[in-house]
Amino acid sequence: MWYPGHINKAKRKIKEYLKAVDTVLIVLDARAPFATTAFERNIFTGKNILYVLNKADLANKKYTKLWMEKIKETSPVISFSKAESVNKIKGFINSHSKKKLGETRVLIAGVPNVGKSTIINKFSGRKLAKTGMAPGITRGLQWINLGSVKLLDTPGILYSKLFNKDVAAKLLLIGSLPVESIDKYDIITRAYEIFKVELNLDKTFEEFLEEYGKKRGFISKGGNIDFERTKNNLFKAISEGKFGFFTYDKEVALWMQE
Ligand code: GDP
Missing domain, CATH: 3.40.50.300 (P-loop containing nucleotide triphosphate hydrolases)
Structure with missing residues (x-):
């Protein structure tokens, strides 16, 4: 995309x-x-x-x-x-x-x-x-x-313009950047870092994903969690406000003059 x-x-x-x-x-x-x-x-x-x-x-x-x-x-x-x-x-x-x-x-x-x-x-x-x-x-x-x-x-x-990782991560959290289109794992983990502050989570991304996938039964043939399905479902849920209503851009001083 x-x-x-x-x-x-x-x-x-x-x-x-x-x-x-x-x-x-x-x-x-x-x-x-x-x-x-x-x-x-x-x-x-x-x-x-x-x-x-x-x-x-x-x-x-x-x-x-x-x-x-x-x-x-x-x-x-x-x-x-x-x-x-x-x-x-x-x-x-x-x-x-x-x-x-x-x-x-x-x-x-x-x-x-x-x-x-x-x-x-x-x-x-x-x-x-x-x-x-x-x-x-x-x-x-x-x-x-x-x-x-x-x-x-x-x-x-x-x-x-996606000029930095934070912008990409926030676009991912609000659903403006489809998670399927992101091949850079660091953008996904950065998005989780931003998100976890809002929920006061202390879990790592892997732990959170594991628990989220298991709870929903997103298990692949080998018995492990189905990473793709879990990740896609999780970011969709976040972008639709299923975890709560958060504002990720808090620095209003970043507003650019015309
Ligand atoms: P576009 O790509 O900018 O044209 O976005 P869409 O109009 O297709 O909307 C994208 C998704 O956001 C759809 O699932 C809409 O139902 C949802 N949506 C649009 N406006 C709002 C809103 O004000 N609040 C919420 N919660 N969802 C909205």
Whole structure:
């Protein structure tokens, strides 16, 4: 998943979408707002950038508040989770639309699995008609009509620069980096180190995995635990908040200026 060809293709697609939009709603995961911003933001230079701290239901509320305050210093931001009304996002876009006259055209962008499609799907509920192409707009794009705002129905997928092990480990913990795609064991063990602090565990990764796999009956033919199955199941459970609601990025000072 993380090979350059894939990333370049995604970047080309976003650049194509950007021609047609003036506002970009960047969706971050509230549990890792820094790690989910670790992509090349210069791609959006000149656009009106708004942030959503999404999956707030899975994050530590204390840190979500701190992140909101920090991000607000430079950009508009709201917190959100899928149980909330999507009108919250609609109102947010409307109140920060730079285009007073005419229509704002919005692209929802973010790294994989932060909840972009879920938001778009909530917007495309039956009351909202899809609109056809507008003049001067890249051909073939579908828009969801939100009154004075038009939203592109295709999310822009960004790939992290993954500039260090901690960023990769946090993306793994929130499900933005599929555990199956990681062949570097040190990223997996780093993720466990970060996770274990939240639960006050003193077990090693091997001990924890052994116990977790045994409890669920993930045993391979030889009688040992099925490492692949156990590891995949464990990281899925962590990313879905089955162990609790944690914020892994605690250093709000890491927030990058535009
Ligand atoms: P995308 O890759 O950014 O388009 O992410 P999706 O919209 O496909 O969502 C990825 C997963 O996260 C799905 O299983 C969603 O049901 C789940 N999800 C999306 N938003 C939320 C949220 O606010 N809270 C929780 N708990 N799960 C969410």
